[in-house]
Amino acid sequence: MKNLINIKFIIILLIISGCGYKPIFSSKDVNFLIEKINLEGDKKINKIIVGKLAIFKNKGNNVKLLNLEISSQVNKITSSKDTKGNPKTYRLEISTNIKISELEKLKFNKNFSKSLNYNNSPNKFELKKYEEKNKENLSEEISEDIIIYLLSLYKK
Secondary structure, X not given: OHHXXXXXXXXXXXXXXXXXXXXXXXXXXXXXXXXXXXXXXXXHHHHHHHHHHHHHOOOOOOOXXXXXXXXXXXXXEEEEEOOOOOEEEEEXXXXXXXXXXXXXXXXXXXXXXXXXXXXXXXXXXXXXXXXXXXHHHHHHXXXXXHHHHHHHHHEX
């Protein structure tokens, strides 16, 4: 049984190494540098996004210098109510707008948004922790989408 698992692992390793696999978030083949980031909106979301974009800040001799304007906001919406009018489910929506400028000229403008539906809880402390954790997760998903978008625009 153990030999079978080892053989499967070796086969998968050979397939991945033979197909030219490269990590998508690798910054080696990128021809841009993020010079400046202006932030508006929710500070926690912006902090997560800037943290993920940090790998593109100081990479040396890159061709294009980008300035980013990031504006983000969070909305908590009551999706449904019970028969008494109390909230039954919520939807957490995070939207982020990114403006990409080169040499003080706006080149691209794109909106990214993610949402999540969840049930209400009688324990408000646990509900708040759950919302904060999901807010972080959705922010990380948006930051990955932003990185993929930037890489698709400025890949060598």
